[in-house]
Amino acid sequence: MKLKILQFIRNLNRKLGNPAKTILFRYLRIYLRHYFFVKPNLLSQLKLKSQINVSNKLGENRKKILIPMIESSHYQFYHLLGLSKALQLRGADVKVLICDSFLNGCELKSVTTSKVDPCFNCRFNREKTLPLYNLDFIKLSEYISNEEIETIRANSKKLAKKIPKEMIYKEIDIIPMINESVTRYFYGGTSNHNREVVMPVIASHIESAMIGVSVATKIFSDWKPDIVFSNMS
Numbered sequence: 266m267k268l269k270i271l272q273f274i275r276n277l278n279r280k281l282g283n284p285a286k287t288i289l290f291r292y293l294r295i296y297l298r299h300y301f302f303v304k305p306n307l308l309s310q311l312k313l314k315s316q317i318n319v320s321n322k323l324g325e326n327r328k329k330i331l332i333p334m335i336e337s338s339h340y341q342f343y344h345l346l347g348l349s350k351a352l353q354l355r356g357a358d359v360k361v362l363i364c365d366s367f368l369n370g371c372e373l374k375s376v377t378t379s380k381v382d383p384c385f386n387c388r389f390n391r392e393k394t395l396p397l398y399n400l401d402f403i404k405l406s407e408y409i410s411n412e413e414i415e416t417i418r419a420n421s422k423k424l425a426k427k428i429p430k431e432m433i434y435k436e437i438d439i440i441p442m443i444n445e446s447v448t449r450y451f452y453g454g455t456s457n458h459n460r461e462v463v464m465p466v467i468a469s470h471i472e473s474a475m476i477g478v479s480v481a482t483k484i485f486s487d488w489k490p491d492i493v494f495s496n497m498s
Contacts, residue, residue, distance in 0.1 A: 288381050295389050307397045311350065331490035333362040333481075335405075336372060337395060338386035341496050346398050348494070353400060360488070363391060365404045368476065370469030375450050376458075408480040417475045418468075425468035435482050439474040446470040 330352055334345050346361070353359045364371065366384040374383050395402060409417075424432070432440050447455060450466050484490070 288379075288385070291379075291385055295386060299389070299393055303394060304397065307394070311397060311399075313354075327356055327358045328492060329358045329360075329488060329490040330492045330494055331360055331362065331484060331488070333493065333495050335362060335364045335368075336387060337363060337390040338373060342390070345496055346395070346400065349400055350398050360401050360403050360484075360490070362403050362405065362480070362484070363395070365391065365406050367405045367409075368473045370446060370450075370466070370471075370473035372446075372449070374469075376452065376454075403484075405476060405480055408483045409476060413479065414476070417472055417479070421468045421471040421475065424471050425464050428467065428471075434475055435478050437478050439471070439478060442474050443467070443470045446473070 330349075332345060332349050334342055336342065349359050349361055364387065366388055373387065428440065428443070430440065431438050447463075447467055447470055450470070451458060451463075455463055
Protein backbone atom coordinates (compact mmCIF):
# COMPACT_ATOMS: atom_id res chain seq x y z
CA MET A 266 0.00 0.00 0.00
CA LYS A 267 2.73 2.45 1.00
CA LEU A 268 4.74 1.64 -2.13
CA LYS A 269 1.71 2.40 -4.29
CA ILE A 270 1.27 5.75 -2.54
CA LEU A 271 4.92 6.65 -3.12
CA GLN A 272 4.61 5.70 -6.80
CA PHE A 273 1.46 7.78 -7.11
CA ILE A 274 3.23 10.84 -5.69
CA ARG A 275 6.21 10.36 -8.05
CA ASN A 276 3.95 10.01 -11.10
CA LEU A 277 1.99 13.11 -10.11
CA ASN A 278 5.28 14.94 -9.64
CA ARG A 279 6.31 14.17 -13.24
CA LYS A 280 2.95 15.12 -14.75
CA LEU A 281 2.66 18.48 -13.00
CA GLY A 282 6.15 19.59 -14.05
CA ASN A 283 6.60 22.18 -11.29
CA PRO A 284 4.91 20.69 -8.22
CA ALA A 285 6.47 23.16 -5.75
CA LYS A 286 4.06 25.84 -7.03
CA THR A 287 1.03 23.55 -7.42
CA ILE A 288 -1.17 23.75 -4.34
CA LEU A 289 -2.98 20.49 -5.17
CA PHE A 290 0.29 18.56 -5.34
CA ARG A 291 1.62 20.18 -2.19
CA TYR A 292 -1.52 19.22 -0.30
CA LEU A 293 -1.60 15.62 -1.57
CA ARG A 294 2.09 15.08 -0.91
CA ILE A 295 2.09 16.31 2.68
CA TYR A 296 -1.33 14.80 3.49
CA LEU A 297 -0.44 11.30 2.25
CA ARG A 298 3.03 11.44 3.76
CA HIS A 299 1.62 12.47 7.15
CA TYR A 300 -1.21 9.95 7.46
CA PHE A 301 0.55 6.94 5.98
CA PHE A 302 4.13 7.44 7.19
CA VAL A 303 4.75 10.21 9.72
CA LYS A 304 1.78 9.87 12.07
CA PRO A 305 1.89 6.04 12.48
CA ASN A 306 5.63 6.13 13.14
CA LEU A 307 5.40 8.97 15.65
CA LEU A 308 2.48 7.39 17.51
CA SER A 309 4.52 4.20 17.83
CA GLN A 310 7.71 5.96 18.92
CA LEU A 311 5.99 8.30 21.38
CA LYS A 312 4.00 5.51 23.02
CA LEU A 313 6.49 4.90 25.77
CA LYS A 314 6.39 1.67 27.75
CA SER A 315 7.65 3.46 30.83
CA GLN A 316 7.43 7.16 31.56
CA ILE A 317 10.68 8.71 32.82
CA ASN A 318 8.98 11.81 34.20
CA VAL A 319 10.84 12.94 37.31
CA SER A 320 9.54 16.53 37.47
CA ASN A 321 7.93 16.06 40.88
CA LYS A 322 11.24 14.97 42.43
CA LEU A 323 13.14 17.90 40.94
CA GLY A 324 10.80 20.57 42.35
CA GLU A 325 12.35 24.03 42.09
CA ASN A 326 15.51 22.56 40.53
CA ARG A 327 13.74 21.97 37.22
CA LYS A 328 15.59 23.64 34.38
CA LYS A 329 13.59 26.01 32.19
CA ILE A 330 14.49 25.31 28.58
CA LEU A 331 13.36 27.50 25.71
CA ILE A 332 13.47 25.91 22.26
CA PRO A 333 12.88 28.54 19.54
CA MET A 334 11.85 26.29 16.69
CA ILE A 335 9.77 28.90 14.78
CA GLU A 336 9.73 26.94 11.51
CA SER A 337 7.93 23.59 11.34
CA SER A 338 8.54 22.43 7.78
CA HIS A 339 12.28 21.68 7.64
CA TYR A 340 12.98 18.02 8.50
CA GLN A 341 15.16 19.09 11.44
CA PHE A 342 12.09 20.09 13.41
CA TYR A 343 11.58 16.36 14.10
CA HIS A 344 15.03 16.25 15.70
CA LEU A 345 14.27 19.27 17.87
CA LEU A 346 10.91 17.91 18.97
CA GLY A 347 12.43 14.52 19.79
CA LEU A 348 15.03 16.17 22.01
CA SER A 349 12.35 18.44 23.51
CA LYS A 350 10.28 15.41 24.47
CA ALA A 351 13.31 13.65 25.96
CA LEU A 352 14.09 16.71 28.09
CA GLN A 353 10.46 17.05 29.17
CA LEU A 354 10.29 13.40 30.24
CA ARG A 355 13.43 13.87 32.31
CA GLY A 356 11.85 16.67 34.30
CA ALA A 357 12.77 19.84 32.39
CA ASP A 358 10.23 22.62 32.02
CA VAL A 359 10.27 22.93 28.22
CA LYS A 360 8.63 25.58 26.05
CA VAL A 361 8.82 25.37 22.26
CA LEU A 362 8.41 28.68 20.42
CA ILE A 363 6.70 28.41 17.03
CA CYS A 364 5.40 30.77 14.36
CA ASP A 365 1.68 30.74 13.62
CA SER A 366 1.92 32.24 10.10
CA PHE A 367 2.91 35.49 11.80
CA LEU A 368 6.16 36.46 10.04
CA ASN A 369 5.98 38.24 6.69
CA GLY A 370 9.71 37.71 6.28
CA CYS A 371 11.02 34.23 7.08
CA GLU A 372 13.55 31.65 5.91
CA LEU A 373 10.95 29.68 3.93
CA LYS A 374 10.01 32.61 1.72
CA SER A 375 12.30 33.47 -1.17
CA VAL A 376 12.25 34.71 -4.75
CA THR A 377 11.72 31.09 -5.86
CA THR A 378 8.99 30.23 -3.34
CA SER A 379 5.40 29.83 -4.46
CA LYS A 380 3.38 32.94 -3.69
CA VAL A 381 0.32 30.73 -3.16
CA ASP A 382 0.06 30.05 0.57
CA PRO A 383 3.80 29.87 1.41
CA CYS A 384 2.91 29.00 5.02
CA PHE A 385 1.04 25.82 4.04
CA ASN A 386 3.65 23.21 5.09
CA CYS A 387 4.40 24.88 8.42
CA ARG A 388 0.72 25.31 9.19
CA PHE A 389 -0.11 21.69 8.34
CA ASN A 390 2.65 20.37 10.61
CA ARG A 391 1.69 22.82 13.35
CA GLU A 392 -1.89 21.56 13.32
CA LYS A 393 -1.34 17.85 12.62
CA THR A 394 2.17 16.82 13.74
CA LEU A 395 3.13 19.01 16.69
CA PRO A 396 0.17 17.98 18.92
CA LEU A 397 1.40 14.35 18.80
CA TYR A 398 4.36 15.36 21.00
CA ASN A 399 2.22 16.80 23.81
CA LEU A 400 4.68 19.63 24.50
CA ASP A 401 4.14 23.18 25.73
CA PHE A 402 4.05 25.16 22.48
CA ILE A 403 4.02 28.95 22.63
CA LYS A 404 3.36 31.21 19.64
CA LEU A 405 5.01 34.40 18.46
CA SER A 406 1.62 36.12 18.22
CA GLU A 407 0.99 35.56 21.94
CA TYR A 408 3.76 38.03 22.79
CA ILE A 409 2.91 40.88 20.40
CA SER A 410 -0.11 43.14 20.84
CA ASN A 411 -2.04 44.53 17.86
CA GLU A 412 -0.84 48.03 18.72
CA GLU A 413 2.80 46.93 18.85
CA ILE A 414 2.65 45.08 15.54
CA GLU A 415 1.06 48.07 13.82
CA THR A 416 3.88 50.31 15.10
CA ILE A 417 6.53 47.78 14.01
CA ARG A 418 5.06 47.51 10.50
CA ALA A 419 4.83 51.27 10.09
CA ASN A 420 8.45 51.71 11.21
CA SER A 421 9.60 48.87 8.95
CA LYS A 422 8.20 50.54 5.85
CA LYS A 423 9.92 53.82 6.73
CA LEU A 424 13.28 52.18 7.48
CA ALA A 425 13.19 50.11 4.27
CA LYS A 426 13.51 53.29 2.21
CA LYS A 427 16.99 53.94 3.57
CA ILE A 428 18.60 51.30 5.75
CA PRO A 429 21.19 52.68 8.20
CA LYS A 430 24.52 50.92 8.80
CA GLU A 431 23.47 50.26 12.37
CA MET A 432 20.09 50.15 14.05
CA ILE A 433 19.83 49.31 17.74
CA TYR A 434 16.44 47.86 18.63
CA LYS A 435 16.02 46.87 22.29
CA GLU A 436 19.82 46.84 22.72
CA ILE A 437 20.44 44.65 19.65
CA ASP A 438 21.79 45.72 16.25
CA ILE A 439 19.26 44.17 13.84
CA ILE A 440 20.92 45.35 10.60
CA PRO A 441 23.19 42.26 10.16
CA MET A 442 20.26 39.83 10.39
CA ILE A 443 18.20 41.96 7.99
CA ASN A 444 20.99 42.14 5.41
CA GLU A 445 21.62 38.40 5.62
CA SER A 446 17.92 37.60 5.30
CA VAL A 447 17.41 39.82 2.24
CA THR A 448 20.53 38.41 0.58
CA ARG A 449 19.27 34.89 1.23
CA TYR A 450 15.79 35.77 -0.11
CA PHE A 451 17.25 36.81 -3.49
CA TYR A 452 20.02 34.18 -3.40
CA GLY A 453 22.56 36.99 -3.54
CA GLY A 454 20.98 38.57 -6.62
CA THR A 455 19.34 41.60 -5.02
CA SER A 456 20.74 43.91 -7.72
CA ASN A 457 18.90 41.89 -10.39
CA HIS A 458 15.55 43.19 -9.17
CA ASN A 459 14.04 46.66 -9.26
CA ARG A 460 13.30 48.79 -6.22
CA GLU A 461 9.57 47.97 -6.24
CA VAL A 462 10.39 44.29 -5.74
CA VAL A 463 13.20 44.68 -3.19
CA MET A 464 11.64 47.29 -0.88
CA PRO A 465 8.73 45.15 0.41
CA VAL A 466 11.16 42.30 1.08
CA ILE A 467 13.45 44.56 3.10
CA ALA A 468 10.46 45.89 5.05
CA SER A 469 9.21 42.36 5.79
CA HIS A 470 12.58 41.32 7.23
CA ILE A 471 12.93 44.48 9.30
CA GLU A 472 9.49 43.65 10.69
CA SER A 473 10.47 40.03 11.43
CA ALA A 474 13.71 41.12 13.13
CA MET A 475 11.83 43.53 15.39
CA ILE A 476 9.21 40.90 16.22
CA GLY A 477 11.90 38.34 17.06
CA VAL A 478 13.76 40.71 19.37
CA SER A 479 10.52 41.88 21.04
CA VAL A 480 9.30 38.34 21.67
CA ALA A 481 12.70 37.21 22.99
CA THR A 482 12.83 40.21 25.33
CA LYS A 483 9.39 39.44 26.77
CA ILE A 484 10.05 35.71 27.20
CA PHE A 485 13.33 36.37 29.01
CA SER A 486 11.69 38.99 31.18
CA ASP A 487 8.58 36.99 32.08
CA TRP A 488 9.74 33.36 32.09
CA LYS A 489 13.51 33.65 32.56
CA PRO A 490 14.69 30.43 30.84
CA ASP A 491 17.90 28.81 32.09
CA ILE A 492 18.82 27.40 28.68
CA VAL A 493 18.06 28.30 25.08
CA PHE A 494 18.48 25.30 22.80
CA SER A 495 18.07 25.20 19.02
CA ASN A 496 19.56 23.86 15.80
CA MET A 497 20.65 27.26 14.48
CA SER A 498 21.28 30.77 15.76
